Amino acid sequence: MRIDPRPHHSIIIVGGGFAGALTALNLLDRTAVPLAITIIERREELGRGVAYSTTDPAHLVNGPADNFSLYVDDPGHLSRWLSEKAAANGRQPPDIGSSSPPRYLYGTYVRDELKRAVGEARFGSSLRHIRASASTLSSTPHRIQVSTSDGLVVEADEAVLALGVFAPDPPTHEVAGHPRFAVNPWDAAALDRLKDCEEILLIGASLSMVDAVASMETKGFHGHYRVISRRGQFVEGRREVAAARDFLADKPLPSTTRSLLSLVKTERRAIAASGGDWQGLPLAIRPHILSLWQKADDLERLRFARHLRAFWDVTAHRSAPESNLIVERVLSQGRLSHGVARLIDLAVDRKGITAKLKTRTGIERQVFDGVIDCRGHQLHDWRRISDPFIRQLLASGEVRPHSTGFGIDATPEGDLIDEEGRIHRNLSAIGHPLRGVAWESSSITEQRAQAIALADRILLKFTPARAAS
Numbered sequence: 001m002r003i004d005p006r007p008h009h010s011i012i013i014v015g016g017g018f019a020g021a022l023t024a025l026n027l028l029d030r031t032a033v034p035l036a037i038t039i040i041e042r043r044e045e046l047g048r049g050v051a052y053s054t055t056d057p058a059h060l061v062n063g064p065a066d067n068f069s070l071y072v073d074d075p076g077h078l079s080r081w082l083s084e085k086a087a088a089n090g091r092q093p094p095d096i097g098s099s100s101p102p103r104y105l106y107g108t109y110v111r112d113e114l115k116r117a118v119g120e121a122r123f124g125s126s127l128r129h130i131r132a133s134a135s136t137l138s139s140t141p142h143r144i145q146v147s148t149s150d151g152l153v154v155e156a157d158e159a160v161l162a163l164g165v166f167a168p169d170p171p172t173h174e175v176a177g178h179p180r181f182a183v184n185p186w187d188a189a190a191l192d193r194l195k196d197c198e199e200i201l202l203i204g205a206s207l208s209m210v211d212a213v214a215s216m217e218t219k220g221f222h223g224h225y226r227v228i229s230r231r232g233q234f235v236e237g238r239r240e241v242a243a244a245r246d247f248l249a250d251k252p253l254p255s256t257t258r259s260l261l262s263l264v265k266t267e268r269r270a271i272a273a274s275g276g277d278w279q280g281l282p283l284a285i286r287p288h289i290l291s292l293w294q295k296a297d298d299l300e301r302l303r304f305a306r307h308l309r310a311f312w313d314v315t316a317h318r319s320a321p322e323s324n325l326i327v328e329r330v331l332s333q334g335r336l337s338h339g340v341a342r343l344i345d346l347a348v349d350r351k352g353i354t355a356k357l358k359t360r361t362g363i364e365r366q367v368f369d370g371v372i373d374c375r376g377h378q379l380h381d382w383r384r385i386s387d388p389f390i391r392q393l394l395a396s397g398e399v400r401p402h403s404t405g406f407g408i409d410a411t412p413e414g415d416l417i418d419e420e421g422r423i424h425r426n427l428s429a430i431g432h433p434l435r436g437v438a439w440e441s442s443s444i445t446e447q448r449a450q451a452i453a454l455a456d457r458i459l460l461k462f463t464p465a466r467a468a469s
Contacts, residue, residue: 009035009462010156012146014134014389016041017049018107019447020162021114022070026455028117028125035125038145038154040134045111050166052107054186058214058468059099060320062207062238068106068444070113070450081109098240100320132155134389137398139427156268158338158458161399161429163415165442166385175353177344180370185212191219197369198223201355203343204374205229210319212372214326214413223369228357232340237324238278244271244282253292260292282316286440293439294412300435301404332349346371374375380406380435384388391403398427402436410437414454426461 009025013020016039024037024046034263039046043053061068069077079097085108099111118127132148139145144159167184175181180197182190185208194200195216202209205227213225227234247267254260264281271278291300304312311370319327330336344363345356353371357364379385383395393399397419399408407429409417414434416424430450434441441450 001002008157009033010035010158011458011466012037012144012156012159013037013156013162014137014146014159015039015049015162016043016046016129017162017164018047018050018052018110018444020160021047021110022448022451023160023162023430024127025070025114025117026451027458028121028127029165030455031123031125031459031462033122033459034123035462036156037125037127037212038130038156039127040130040148040154042131042149044131045107045268046129047110047114048104048107051165052103052110052315054211054249055104056186056188056211056215056218057102057104058104058218058323058326059186059211060323061103062317062320063100063108063444064240065101066097070110070448072448075167078106078109081112083387085109085112095123100322136290136389136396137427138394139398139424141425143402144426149443158426158461160454160458161427161433163390163429163433164388164432165432166390168379168384169386172346173346175371178348178353180353181346182370182372183213185209185215185372185374188215188392191215191372193311194370195371197221199352199368199370200225201366201368201371202374203371204376205233205338206235206314206374206376207317207319208374210235210323211325212374213330214323216331217326223335225330226366226368227336227338228341228343229310229338230340230342231310231340233310235314235339236318237321237328238318239279239321240276241277241280241283244280246284248285248288253288253295255295255300257296257300257308261308264460279318282312286316289440290438290446294437298403305404305406321336330370380432382408382433398424404436406436406439407433407441408436410434412437413457414450428454428457433440 013023020039020041024039027035027037036341065079065082066075069075071077082101096241130148130152134149135147135149136147137144143155143157145153145155147153179193182194185189202212202225204462207225217317246265247258254263268278268281271281341357341359344357344358347354352367352369354365354367382390400419401415402409411423414428414430416429418424431447432442438446440446
C-alpha cells in the first residue's frame with residue numbers, strides 16, 4: 001500500500017465526468033489559496049463520463065448551445081467556443097446558439113475548459129488525474145482517505161463524490177449476449193449488427209429511443225421500428241418557445257402532487273385556449289422544481305415518482321430539433337409505430353427474438369429480428385448498485401441511502417449524512433447521487449449551479465476571511 005498524503009488545502013474528487021470536472025474547474029478559477037486537487041477517474045479524458053463519451057455525431061445535447069455554457073455570467077461562451085472549434089470537429093451549423101451540439105463535442109468543450117483552468121491555475125494550485133477506480137473511502141472530522149484499484153491511498157482535507165450514473169446489472173434472461181440484442185442503445189458495435197434487420201423492437205420511448213433511431217438511420221437501416229412503453233408516451237422535439245407565465249409565483253407553492261397537477265392542468269388548458277404552445281409550460285415550472293421537491297415530504301415525492309415521473313420526463317426533457325426531424329421522417333414513412341405495452345419476456349428461436357408483451361388488449365407475441373433496450377440505464381437506488389465502491393460506502397456507514405430510494409442522503413447543500421444521521425463536514429456530493437435531495441440534479445444547469453455553490457463552500461473553509469468580505 002502506497003500512502004500519498006496531499007498538502008493542506010487538498011481535495012479529492014471521485015469521478016471525472018461532467019460534474020467532477022466542473023467542480024474542479026470552479027475550484028481552480030475561484031480559489032485565493034493554493035489547492036491540490038486529485039480526480040480519481042478511470043477514463044482517459046476528464047469531462048466526458050457516460051453522457052459525453054459517445055462518439056456518434058447523431059447523439060446531441062438536448063438543448064440549445066446558449067443554455068449550456070459552463071459560465072452562468074457568460075451564456076454565450078459555449079457558442080463562441082463552438083464557432084471556433086466546431087468546424088475542426090466536422091460540424092458547424094448556421095445558427096450555433098440555437099442548435100444542439102453533439103454530445104462528444106460538448107465533452108470536448110468541458111475537457112478543454114478544465115485544461116484551460118489548470119493552465120491558468122493561481123497560487124501554485126495543481127490538478128492530477130489518477131486513472132483508476134476508487135475502492136474504499138474513510139473519513140475523520142479533518143481528513144478523508146480514499147484507496148484506488150491500483151493500490152494507491154490518497155489523503156485530503158475534503159472529498160467530493162461526483163459519481164454520475166450507474167447501469168443496472170446485465171439482463172439474465174435468455175437473450176442476454178445474443179448478437180441481435182442491444183442492451184445499450186449507445187453501443188455502436190451492437191447497433192451495427194442490427195442495420196440489416198427488417199423489424200426491430202425498441203423498449204422505451206424517451207430520449208434513449210431517439211438516440212437509437214438517429215444512430216440506426218445514419219447506419220442505413222431501412223426496416224421498421226416498434227416502440228413500446230408502459231404508459232404510451234412518446235417524446236417530442238423541442239420547439240423554440242418562450243416560457244409561459246409564472247403561474248406558481250404569486251401563491252404558496254403546492255405541497256402535494258395532486259394540488260400541483262391540478263394547477264398544471266388548469267394552466268395548460270388556459271395556454272391551449274389562447275392558442276399558445278404547451279412547451280412553454282415546463283419552462284415556467286422548472287425554476288420551482290427544487291423548492292417543490294424539498295418542500296414535499298417523502299410520501300408526496302414517491303407519489304410523484306410513481307405516478308407523474310414518466311409524464312414529467314417526456315414533457316420537460318424533449319429531443320433536440322435535429323434529432324426529432326429524423327424521428328418525424330421515419331414516422332412519415334410509416335416505418336415507426338408506438339404504443340402502450342409492457343415487456344414480459346424475450347426468448348430466442350429460429351425465426352429471431354420473440355417478445356411476449358402485455359398490451360391493452362391482452363397478451364401478444366411478436367417475432368423481431370433485433371431488440372434495443374432504450375429504458376435509460378440509470379440505476380438511482382444505491383442499494384441495488386453492484387459497484388464495489390458503492391457497496392463499501394454503504395457497508396462502512398459513511399453514507400446512507402436517501403429515504404426515497406433515489407441516491408444518498410445529504411443536506412440541501414450537498415453535505416453527506418452517514419448511517420447514524422451525522423452530517424459530514426468534509427464529504428460532499430454533486431449531481432446524480434443527490435437525486436433524492438434535488439430531483440433535477442442530473443441536468444447540466446442544475447449541476448452547474450451545484451458546482452459553483454460547492455466550490456464556494458469548500459473554499460470558504462480554506463479561507464475564512466472570505467466570509468467577512
